[in-house]
Amino acid sequence: MRHVDFLLVGGGLASVTAARTLRMEDAAASIAILSGEDVLPYQRPPLTKGFLNGSVGALQIAIRPAEFYAEQRIDLMLGARAVRVDATGHVVHLADGSAIGYGKLLIATGVSPRAPELPGMGLAGVHSLHTLADASAVRDAALQSAQAGRTKHAVVIGAGFVGIETAASLRALGLAVTVVERKDAVMPQLCAPVLSAYFAKRCAEHGVAVKTDCLVESVVGREGVEGVEGVVTHTGETIACDLVVAAMGVAPNCAFLEGSGVVLGDGVVVDDCLQSSDPDIYAAGDVASFFDPVFGVRRRIEHWDNARRQGNIAARNMRGGRFPYRDVSMFFGDAFGQPYNFLGFPRGVTETVERGSLEAGSYSLLYLEHDVLRAIFSLGRTAGETSAAEELIRLRISLHGAKPRLADTTFPLDRLPEQTVLILQGGGALGAFECGAIRALEEKGVRPDVISAVSIGAFNAAIVASHPGDASRALEAFWRDVSIPLPSLPTLPTPFACGDGALHSALLSWYVMWFGVPNFLQPRWWNPNLGLAAWLPWWTSLYDTSPVRTLIERHVDFDALAASHTRLLLSAVDVATGEPRIFDSYVDRIGPEHLLASGSLPPGMPWTMVEGRPYWDGGIVSNSPLDLVIERCGRIGGRIFAVDLFSGTRAMPSNLLEVMLRRDEIVYTDRVRNDLRFEEYVNDFSDLVDEILRQVDEPTARRIRQRPHFIRLMGNRAPIRIARIALDGGPLSLSSDFDFSASTVARLQTRGYETALAVLAREEMPAAAG
Numbered sequence: 001m002r003h004v005d006f007l008l009v010g011g012g013l014a015s016v017t018a019a020r021t022l023r024m025e026d027a028a029a030s031i032a033i034l035s036g037e038d039v040l041p042y043q044r045p046p047l048t049k050g051f052l053n054g055s056v057g058a059l060q061i062a063i064r065p066a067e068f069y070a071e072q073r074i075d076l077m078l079g080a081r082a083v084r085v086d087a088t089g090h091v092v093h094l095a096d097g098s099a100i101g102y103g104k105l106l107i108a109t110g111v112s113p114r115a116p117e118l119p120g121m122g123l124a125g126v127h128s129l130h131t132l133a134d135a136s137a138v139r140d141a142a143l144q145s146a147q148a149g150r151t152k153h154a155v156v157i158g159a160g161f162v163g164i165e166t167a168a169s170l171r172a173l174g175l176a177v178t179v180v181e182r183k184d185a186v187m188p189q190l191c192a193p194v195l196s197a198y199f200a201k202r203c204a205e206h207g208v209a210v211k212t213d214c215l216v217e218s219v220v221g222r223e224g225v226e227g228v229e230g231v232v233t234h235t236g237e238t239i240a241c242d243l244v245v246a247a248m249g250v251a252p253n254c255a256f257l258e259g260s261g262v263v264l265g266d267g268v269v270v271d272d273c274l275q276s277s278d279p280d281i282y283a284a285g286d287v288a289s290f291f292d293p294v295f296g297v298r299r300r301i302e303h304w305d306n307a308r309r310q311g312n313i314a315a316r317n318m319r320g321g322r323f324p325y326r327d328v329s330m331f332f333g334d335a336f337g338q339p340y341n342f343l344g345f346p347r348g349v350t351e352t353v354e355r356g357s358l359e360a361g362s363y364s365l366l367y368l369e370h371d372v373l374r375a376i377f378s379l380g381r382t383a384g385e386t387s388a389a390e391e392l393i394r395l396r397i398s399l400h401g402a403k404p405r406l407a408d409t410t411f412p413l414d415r416l417p418e419q420t421v422l423i424l425q426g427g428g429a430l431g432a433f434e435c436g437a438i439r440a441l442e443e444k445g446v447r448p449d450v451i452s453a454v455s456i457g458a459f460n461a462a463i464v465a466s467h468p469g470d471a472s473r474a475l476e477a478f479w480r481d482v483s484i485p486l487p488s489l490p491t492l493p494t495p496f497a498c499g500d501g502a503l504h505s506a507l508l509s510w511y512v513m514w515f516g517v518p519n520f521l522q523p524r525w526w527n528p529n530l531g532l533a534a535w536l537p538w539w540t541s542l543y544d545t546s547p548v549r550t551l552i553e554r555h556v557d558f559d560a561l562a563a564s565h566t567r568l569l570l571s572a573v574d575v576a577t578g579e580p581r582i583f584d585s586y587v588d589r590i591g592p593e594h595l596l597a598s599g600s601l602p603p604g605m606p607w608t609m610v611e612g613r614p615y616w617d618g619g620i621v622s623n624s625p626l627d628l629v630i631e632r633c634g635r636i637g638g639r640i641f642a643v644d645l646f647s648g649t650r651a652m653p654s655n656l657l658e659v660m661l662r663r664d665e666i667v668y669t670d671r672v673r674n675d676l677r678f679e680e681y682v683n684d685f686s687d688l689v690d691e692i693l694r695q696v697d698e699p700t701a702r703r704i705r706q707r708p709h710f711i712r713l714m715g716n717r718a719p720i721r722i723a724r725i726a727l728d729g730g731p732l733s734l735s736s737d738f739d740f741s742a743s744t745v746a747r748l749q750t751r752g753y754e755t756a757l758a759v760l761a762r763e764e765m766p767a768a769a770g
Contacts, residue, residue: 003101004030004075006318007092009082010108010253011035013043013304014285016063017311018106018318023072025319031074032100034092036081036109039132040066045304047135048162049334052169054139058132082109085260087278104318107257107268107276107283108311111250111302116157120219124227126244129166138166141243142173152176155231155239157216158247159186161333164199166245167208168336178209178239180216180231191346192365195377198358202336211239219244250302252287265289267300272324272587274314282318284310293326293586294394295345295374305330305708320577320613324587328390330708337699339706341386344375344393353406356381362409364389371400383705387715388414395419395449414715420639421629422448422464426455426599426619427645428737430727432745434460434643435479436752437725439472441641444760448641452569452628454618457643458598459552465568465585466561478555479749481519483742517740520548521604542604545596552592561590569628571618572597575607580621582628583610626722641759643752644726686714723763725756 006022006029008015015033022031035041042061050056069076084093085105093099113128115121127138142152152175156167159181167177181188185196186203203210214233221229230240252267263269263277267289274282274290283289285307291298306329313323330343338361349367356363358379366389367375376389392399392413405411422441424434434457441448447468453461463478464471521543561568568585572594583594597608597615607614618625626642653659689710693701704710727748 001091001099001101003103004032005103006031006106006315007100007102007104008033008106008108009092010106010110010285010287011037011041011076011078012108012110012285012307013041013063014108014110014307014311014314015106016041017308018108018284018315019074020064020072021312021315022319023074025316031072033069033074033076034080034082034094034100035076035078037131037133038079040064040078041076042132043304044130045332047132048129048165048169051132052129052135052139052166053172054143058136061132082256085257085262085281087260087262087281090280103280105281106311106314106318107254107262107281107287108285108307108314109253109256109287110307111252111286113246114249114251116216116246116248118216118218120221120228121246123219123221123223125221125242126219126228126246128246129162130250138170138243138245139173142170142175152243153241154178154243154245155180155216155241156245156247157231158249159183159210159212160189160247160249161187161331163245163247164203164335165333166247167203168206170243170245171206171208175243176207178211178241179203180214180233180239181210181212182215184213186210186212190342190377191349191367192352192377194352194354194358195365199335202338206336250286252289252300254287265298269298272326273317273322274310274325275317282314284314290325292345293324294328294396295347297345297347299345301329303329303331305332308709320579321581322584322587323582324584326394326586328393330386330390330711332706332708334703334706338379339703340377340379341706341708341711342375342377343386343390344373346375349374353403355407356409366406368399368403371398371403372396373399378706380702380706383711383715384414385412385715386711388412390715419449420446421641422451422453422461423626423629423640423642424451424453424457424461425623425643425645426457426601426617427623428456428601429740429745430645430737430748431456431460432479432748433645433727433752433755435472435475436749436754437641437643437756438464438475438752439749440753440756440760442469442472444757446639446641446760448566450567450569450629452571452625453598454571454623454625455599455601458570458595458618459556461568461570462552462556462561462590462595465564465566466557468560468564468566474555476749478551479745481551481555482517482740483745484517484740485742517738518547519551520740521545522547540603540606545600545605545608548599549592549596552595556592556595558589558591561585569625570594570598571622571625571628572600572608572610572615573618573621575614575616580618581613581615640722641756642722642724644724646727689714723759725752725759727751727755 008018011033019031019033022029040062043063046056046061051061081095082092083095091099091101113130115128127134129135129138154170154175154177156163156177156179159179163179164187167179171177185193186200187196190196200210216231217234218232219228220232221227228242228244230238231244232238254264254268257264257268261278262281267287268276268283269289270276270283272291272293274284274288276283286300286302288310289298289300309327310325313325316323328343330341333340344367346367348369350370351368353366353368362380364381365377366373373389373392378386399406451461451465460475463474467474523543568590570583572581574581583590588594593608593610597610598618600606600608600615601617607616653662693704
């Protein structure tokens with residue numbers, strides 16, 4: 001039996017996206033896609049739009065050309081339908097009797113249309129519209145009537161997104177169309193009478209008859225080629241037709257998983273990282289039933305955008321990541337040539353606010369629940385506004401103060417979802433500078449929404465996040481406990497004063513080498529509890545970290561951290577694979593081991609085990625983790641405070657020791673400049689796309705601008721504003737990062753406090769937090 005590392009069941013967008021991500025991150029892995037259809041994986045949204053009305057061909061809706069799968073060494077198995085999964089044996093059984101083994105399995109089998117159980121639904125001419133074959137059959141039937149020179153009549157059952165798009169496409173083909181909806185409004189999913197009225201008006205303008213509060217009870221006709229002749233409603237009315245399309249909802253394709261042990265509900269039940277009850281099985285796209293933390297409900301989302309994003313995240317998690325799905329999915333629709341977007345979840349909405357004009361083609365409807373944005377309908381508005389609305393929804397930002405201006409289209413929504421971000425570096429004893437800086441920020445009313453930290457910065461960050469509003473006092477207590485009460489030597493120069501500080505550095509080096517740092521690091525040679533591990537041949541570090549774990553548990557309230565509104569991002573690196581790992585307080589239950597993992601700098605400290613994996617200090621990869629914020633939080637319009645412990649410039653080294661010290665500084669200096677350069681490249685790319693769209697006809701450009709992919713790539717144009725709170729470089733010193741002497745710690749705290757106050761005054765930043 002054949003075996004692959006990653007087996008993806010389902011031939012849709014989620015599987016293809018996952019396969020591409022897996023290949024990008026693992027060049028050697030074996031990857032296979034099982035597709036139940038006999039055609040290349042394709043995009044489904046165009047089936048009811050361009051493909052059905054004949055403006056788009058089958059090749060144009062393919063997700064990737066055939067050569068993509070060969071070039072990427074992705075085995076695309078067409079006509080391969082899974083019928084059973086043996087989760088214990090890691091085997092998927094196929095309809096043709098064959099089987100294939102897997103290491104990790106992704107279920108991305110999507111959904112199937114719900115066919116109403118009505119008399120006559122089996123007649124020729126009655127269709128659902130979900131697959132390429134379905135759409136081809138409907139289009140062929142419509143074209144045959146046009147070629148015969150007679151007007152064909154179609155009834156579409158259901159006036160939701162799919163039903164209205166289908167009706168618009170059939171009308172464009174010249175058919176007479178009637179839409180029947182059992183509820184009292186068109187587009188009932190929008191939960192907005194103003195929008196239902198708008199789309200009902202568009203139907204009337206284009207000659208589509210609409211019957212709401214109307215229930216189809218049967219389909220009538222004759223067996224054979226004649227087929228359907230009409231539908232009968234609950235009032236006894238017969239609507240004559242020779243084509244029926246049912247658009248009445250869908251059901252998840254997961255029956256083949258019954259008996260596998262995988263928990264099923266309304267789809268495959270997964271956690272926030274898209275992992276099922278079986279640790280080696282994931283699900284993504286329409287079939288995945290996940291808990292949505294943004295809205296506090298478990299649900300499935302049947303959107304193209306959701307499938308693409310979940311496919312990407314599932315793939316990364318199948319490789320060992322723990323990336324949560326916390327996105328606000330975006331639905332893209334196009335009815336009667338009018339593209340629009342709908343994102344969010346309108347349940348529980350208490351009021352709506354209109355911006356712009358539907359008739360003018362520039363309009364958005366904001367759905368609010370007690371001043372918090374929960375959903376938005378957008379038609380002809382900018383990508384920046386829609387992207388900003390997504391962030392407002394995801395972050396649950398109160399719009400109470402801005403509500404009087406929300407209806408004003410000149411009021412920019414893309415300036416509302418601002419977050420305050422704090423970046424804390426690693427640097428050993430230099431972390432006392434961060435302590436002072438945090439005190440200044442707190443006194444000025446700056447409260448971080450997100451803290452991204454590494455190494456000693458991770459310890460500081462966890463204390464801040466677990467003591468909201470009173471962090472400076474808790475931090476100062478931590479630094480008192482970690483300080484070394486050395487005798488005062490007022491005649492000696494320090495590493496931060498004029499002079500070489502050689503004697504002070506030598507004394508610190510001798511002390512720390514032999515005695516470590518009380519309450520922090522204990523030399524292995526003074527620890528009798530280590531047994532054979534205390535002998536040099538078995539060492540993997542110079543010091544034991546048991547004391548610092550005790551210190552962390554004393555000063556970090558981990559229960560408060562789990563409930564904190566401040567999001568904590570910590571970086572570490574997997575010793576075995578060399579890959580970075582993000583610990584995220586919105587995903588992981590942060591404990592002492594996560595902080596130790598982020599600060600386990602070799603060879604002084606041993607690696608730390610977390611969930612069976614060994615981790616070292618994340619500063620080895622990046623010592624100023626702005627990239628963590630970009631990766632986990634998306635657009636970061638707002639204020640970013642980066643505490644910089646390593647100066648970017650220094651005098652040239654004058655001896656070999658200074659050469660080595662300067663080398664290490666450069667290795668551990670921040671990557672913020674690289675991240676900003678990347679943002680510049682993104683802006684250049686966005687400018688190019690704008691230029692191209694100006695060369696395209698306006699209807700086409702308008703449709704492109706409404707596509708979710710365009711909005712997500714082009715909507716984030718807010719500039720990144722970074723305030724650096726920098727520890728100015730003094731003379732290079734061997735003891736700078738382990739000078740925990742009480743006098744130096746106090747001096748660093750004072751400098752951090754004064755520097756942060758100066759930066760706040762210079763930048764003239766507002767005192768209130770985001």
